[in-house]
Amino acid sequence: MDLRSELEKFGERARGAQRRLQGADSAAKDSALRSMAEFLRRDADNLQRANRKDLRSAEEAGKDDAFIDRLRLDETRIEAMARGLEEIAALPDPVGEITDLRYRPSGIQVGHMRAPLGVIAMIYESRPNVTADAAGLCVKSGNAVILRGGSESLHSNMAIAERLRAALGKANLPLDLVQYVNTAEREAVGILIRMDRYVDVVIPRGGKNLIARIRAEATVPVIMHLHGNCHVYVDADADAHKALRVVVNAKTQRLGTCNTAESLLIHQERMDDLLGPIAAALQEKGIEIRACERGLPRIPGAIAATEEDYANEYLGPIISVKVVDDFDAAIEHINRYGSQHTESIITENYSHARRFLREVDASSVMVNASTRFADGFEYGLGAEIGISTNRLHVRGPVGLEGLTLQKWIVLGDGHIRS
Amino acid sequence: MDLRSELEKFGERARGAQRRLQGADSAAKDSALRSMAEFLRRDADNLQRANRKDLRSAEEAGKDDAFIDRLRLDETRIEAMARGLEEIAALPDPVGEITDLRYRPSGIQVGHMRAPLGVIAMIYESRPNVTADAAGLCVKSGNAVILRGGSESLHSNMAIAERLRAALGKANLPLDLVQYVNTAEREAVGILIRMDRYVDVVIPRGGKNLIARIRAEATVPVIMHLHGNCHVYVDADADAHKALRVVVNAKTQRLGTCNTAESLLIHQERMDDLLGPIAAALQEKGIEIRACERGLPRIPGAIAATEEDYANEYLGPIISVKVVDDFDAAIEHINRYGSQHTESIITENYSHARRFLREVDASSVMVNASTRFADGFEYGLGAEIGISTNRLHVRGPVGLEGLTLQKWIVLGDGHIRS
Numbered sequence: 075m076d077l078r079s080e081l082e083k084f085g086e087r088a089r090g091a092q093r094r095l096q097g098a099d100s101a102a103k104d105s106a107l108r109s110m111a112e113f114l115r116r117d118a119d120n121l122q123r124a125n126r127k128d129l130r131s132a133e134e135a136g137k138d139d140a141f142i143d144r145l146r147l148d149e150t151r152i153e154a155m156a157r158g159l160e161e162i163a164a165l166p167d168p169v170g171e172i173t174d175l176r177y178r179p180s181g182i183q184v185g186h187m188r189a190p191l192g193v194i195a196m197i198y199e200s201r202p203n204v205t206a207d208a209a210g211l212c213v214k215s216g217n218a219v220i221l222r223g224g225s226e227s228l229h230s231n232m233a234i235a236e237r238l239r240a241a242l243g244k245a246n247l248p249l250d251l252v253q254y255v256n257t258a259e260r261e262a263v264g265i266l267i268r269m270d271r272y273v274d275v276v277i278p279r280g281g282k283n284l285i286a287r288i289r290a291e292a293t294v295p296v297i298m299h300l301h302g303n304c305h306v307y308v309d310a311d312a313d314a315h316k317a318l319r320v321v322v323n324a325k326t327q328r329l330g331t332c333n334t335a336e337s338l339l340i341h342q343e344r345m346d347d348l349l350g351p352i353a354a355a356l357q358e359k360g361i362e363i364r365a366c367e368r369g370l371p372r373i374p375g376a377i378a379a380t381e382e383d384y385a386n387e388y389l390g391p392i393i394s395v396k397v398v399d400d401f402d403a404a405i406e407h408i409n410r411y412g413s414q415h416t417e418s419i420i421t422e423n424y425s426h427a428r429r430f431l432r433e434v435d436a437s438s439v440m441v442n443a444s445t446r447f448a449d450g451f452e453y454g455l456g457a458e459i460g461i462s463t464n465r466l467h468v469r470g471p472v473g474l475e476g477l478t479l480q481k482w483i484v485l486g487d488g489h490i491r492s
Numbered sequence: 493m494d495l496r497s498e499l500e501k502f503g504e505r506a507r508g509a510q511r512r513l514q515g516a517d518s519a520a521k522d523s524a525l526r527s528m529a530e531f532l533r534r535d536a537d538n539l540q541r542a543n544r545k546d547l548r549s550a551e552e553a554g555k556d557d558a559f560i561d562r563l564r565l566d567e568t569r570i571e572a573m574a575r576g577l578e579e580i581a582a583l584p585d586p587v588g589e590i591t592d593l594r595y596r597p598s599g600i601q602v603g604h605m606r607a608p609l610g611v612i613a614m615i616y617e618s619r620p621n622v623t624a625d626a627a628g629l630c631v632k633s634g635n636a637v638i639l640r641g642g643s644e645s646l647h648s649n650m651a652i653a654e655r656l657r658a659a660l661g662k663a664n665l666p667l668d669l670v671q672y673v674n675t676a677e678r679e680a681v682g683i684l685i686r687m688d689r690y691v692d693v694v695i696p697r698g699g700k701n702l703i704a705r706i707r708a709e710a711t712v713p714v715i716m717h718l719h720g721n722c723h724v725y726v727d728a729d730a731d732a733h734k735a736l737r738v739v740v741n742a743k744t745q746r747l748g749t750c751n752t753a754e755s756l757l758i759h760q761e762r763m764d765d766l767l768g769p770i771a772a773a774l775q776e777k778g779i780e781i782r783a784c785e786r787g788l789p790r791i792p793g794a795i796a797a798t799e800e801d802y803a804n805e806y807l808g809p810i811i812s813v814k815v816v817d818d819f820d821a822a823i824e825h826i827n828r829y830g831s832q833h834t835e836s837i838i839t840e841n842y843s844h845a846r847r848f849l850r851e852v853d854a855s856s857v858m859v860n861a862s863t864r865f866a867d868g869f870e871y872g873l874g875a876e877i878g879i880s881t882n883r884l885h886v887r888g889p890v891g892l893e894g895l896t897l898q899k900w901i902v903l904g905d906g907h908i909r910s
Contacts, residue, residue, distance in 0.1 A: 093827065096850065096851045097847075097851065169850075170850055176872070178870065178872055180865070182861050182865055182870075184865075184870075184871050187849060187850070187857070189850075192853075192883060274883050275883065275884060289711075290711070293707075293708070295713065295882075295883070295884045297884075313906065315906065316905070316906030319906055319908055320904075320906060320908060322908075323908035323909060324908075327908070327909055327910075409511065418902075420906075429515075431605060431901050432514065432587075432588055432605070432607075433514045435607070435610075435899075436899065437899055438899065438900040438902060439605070439900070439901050439902070440901070440902040440903075440904065441901075441902070441903050441904065442903070442904045442905055442906050442907070443600050443902045443903070443906075443907045443908075444904075444907065444908045444909050446908070446909040447598070447600055447602075447902055447904075447907070447909055448900070448902075452596065452598060452600075452602075452909065453596070453602050453900065454594070454596055454602065464713075465609055465610060465692050465693065465713070465897050466609070466713045466715075466884060466885040466897070467884040467885040469898065469899055469900070470899065470900040471900075479883050479884070479887055480887065481853075481854065481855055481856065481887055481888065482855060482856040482857070482866070482871065482887070482889070483849050483856075483857050483858070483859075484836075484856060484857070484858040484859070484861045484865055484866075485858075485859050485860070485861070486738075486858065486859065486860045486861030486862075486865075487734070487860055488731065488733065488734030488737055488738060488838075488860050489738075489860070489861045489862065489865070490737055490738060490740075490741035490742075490745070490861075490862045490864070491741060491745055491862050491865055491870070492745075
């Protein structure tokens with residue numbers, strides 16, 4: 075069988091399993107998720123054995139330590155996966171939620187009902203825990219998922235997926251709600267993302283190249299996770315203490331995440347009293363500073379920023395700094411260089427706070443808070459499958475609701491349109 | 493200047509105008525919409541003069557009466573356009589609406605704020621009123637729109653767009669919130685739908701060929717309006733009077749719309765008492781009936797249905813009829829042949845009503861109501877830009893909310909993540 079036909083079989087099985095799931099109740103889904111957790115815990119040894127094969131290949135291929143660390147499945151991480159599944163099981167079922175049901179002048183009642191998206195193709199790289207997280211979120215939200223991880227974690231992913239399927243079986247749910255595409259052929263991704271008839275949405279999680287490729291080639295709608303070039307803007311009326319605290323946290327609490335601040339904007343009225351102390355605090359944490367012409371003389375040890383620096387997502391111990399003339403210049407800079415991920419203003423000025431929230435075009439817009447808060451757990455979603463920079467459908471952290479749609483329901487009593 | 497550069501200029505101007513609009517308040521937008529209405533009314537003569545050019549070309553090209561009727565702009569239709577704009581002005585402003593703002597354990601407040609999609613490219617055919625409807629809905633929801641109508645209505649569309657722009661000027665809003673692409677070159681559409689940098693969403697309205705082309709070629713996200721193969725299913729426990737009323741209304745109240753029923757399913761227990769009277773009532777209204785094997789002998793004058801009939805959207809005086817074994821067979825048939833537009837069950841059975849709402853996968857699912865209700869005005873949206881069969885973002889009638897997104901807002905007081 076050729077690759078396309080093989081993948082279409084995956085699609086057909088997923089479609090069928092997803093349709094059969096619609097008759098199942100919330101308890102069956104939750105029980106499957108708890109069994110998944112149990113099976114992962116019970117088989118931790120076998121999972122680690124499979125994982126060692128991947129680790130060995132990665133070492134032989136000369137991958138760096140960070141890569142190998144991301145790949146590693148130890149007891150703690152297996153326990154975290156299991157607990158993650160139990161936490162998803164404990165969340166309310168989003169499917170079937172009815173909202174806004176109201177009587178219309180015609181006499182019909184009209185409202186929304188939440189329903190699954192259908193079949194989700196999850197394309198991801200390196201971290202094997204995504205296999206369990208994604209499967210848990212998809213099943214809970216009534217979807218079927220076709221998983222395609224990177225070749226570097228093939229054995230780990232397959233071992234995890236096998237336990238997840240066994241758990242579905244134990245709960246009398248269709249095994250094909252979770253399928254893992256284990257073919258080595260690279261074209262598999264290219265086919266999956268154009269399989270409109272069988273796949274309703276593609277969710278990629280991985281590096282820029284993966285996302286760019288999927289964006290260019292997919293005909294199936296994509297929930298996109300682009301890079302985060304996040305700013306903190308210190309306004310003229312910023313409280314000095316809050317500014318210092320938030321900028322340092324936004325930049326240094328974790329360096330490699332998409333909600334880490336990559337650029338500091340500061341109002342010119344504060345470049346004399348505030349820029350120095352903030353820069354010093356960042357440098358103390360090992361951050362290199364690349365500053366504009368006005369910022370440079372006020373920051374010992376800083377180097378000059380280029381245009382490129384303002385557009386860059388460093389994902390590392392560097393920050394760009396720009397002194398701006400006023401509030402409007404800050405918004406213009408953000409809308410020009412930002413990646414519409416997460417933007418924060420530090421201000422005590424009521425009108426500026428209000429305008430910033432409205433006029434800044436990003437998936438999360440904040441006042442006096444660290445960009446690091448942009449996260450499904452912090453927002454109360456319980457778990458997230460990614461952070462979307464889509465404009466359509468879902469923007470920001472994507473939890474169970476983001477994996478559902480709203481259809482209209484109409485209740486009548488023999489009503490007809492006149 | 494080549495076509496691509498020219499269209500990118502449209503995109504740049506739209507982007508700039510849309511950003512400038514974010515500072516404007518609701519009153520300015522509403523005043524622009526009311527001026528649009530006023531300018532269309534005042535210039536009704538000139539609009540009709542422009543329209544006559546289009547009508548003449550259509551006649552010379554030998555277009556049929558239905559085509560020419562759709563194209564015609566008479567006093568009544570101009571008045572309807574103007575009133576439509578005033579009705580949009582009277583709707584609440586969706587932009588900036590904050591919902592679900594709640595304190596999280598960390599102390600931050602997290603919620604949603606509704607914001608415009610950005611720049612919308614509207615690609616449409618024949619009816620010139622779409623020019624005013626789309627522009628009104630887009631501006632009210634804070635978006636800029638690039639309009640591209642069919643060549644058959646070029647003069648009418650341009651004349652309308654000119655008045656809309658003049659009204660924006662009067663209200664001190666950027667004229668480029670509404671732009672009309674008047675180049676004759678057919679490739680314009682192909683470029684617009686791949687101009688990711690300048691266009692945030694494409695909304696096509698027109699025939700199947702147009703939609704299919706855009707679906708295949710667009711890289712910009714599309715709010716799709718596919719065809720409607722809608723069913724009414726008469727269940728074993730249907731009330732005879734309601735079944736008769738609803739089926740006749742769903743099929744015959746208007747023949748050419750996407751929410752018109754194209755197929756009648758009936759439970760085998762009702763084929764003897766109910767199928768005959770329903771079929772006769774439809775035939776009396778001039779509807780041709782194509783029935784399955786079991787239905788055929790019970791409907792004098794019916795012809796045999798083929799597989800193709802069950803998948804067909806007739807948009808005319810024909811209906812397919814199928815007798816099904818039971819409730820599950822009805823759902824299976826709908827999920828197999830339906831186009832996920834609008835599906836209705838006629839039943840007094842509580843459990844079947846409940847299951848139908850949940851298990852049928854369509855943008856509108858109804859109980860004891862005519863499929864013809866699937867409409868923005870009937871649902872209380874005030875106005876609609878189309879009926880979406882997307883799974884992502886918006887499903888069913890698309891009003892002002894469908895032209896917006898929800899971003900996250902976070903309010904803190906110097907909060908940092910630990």
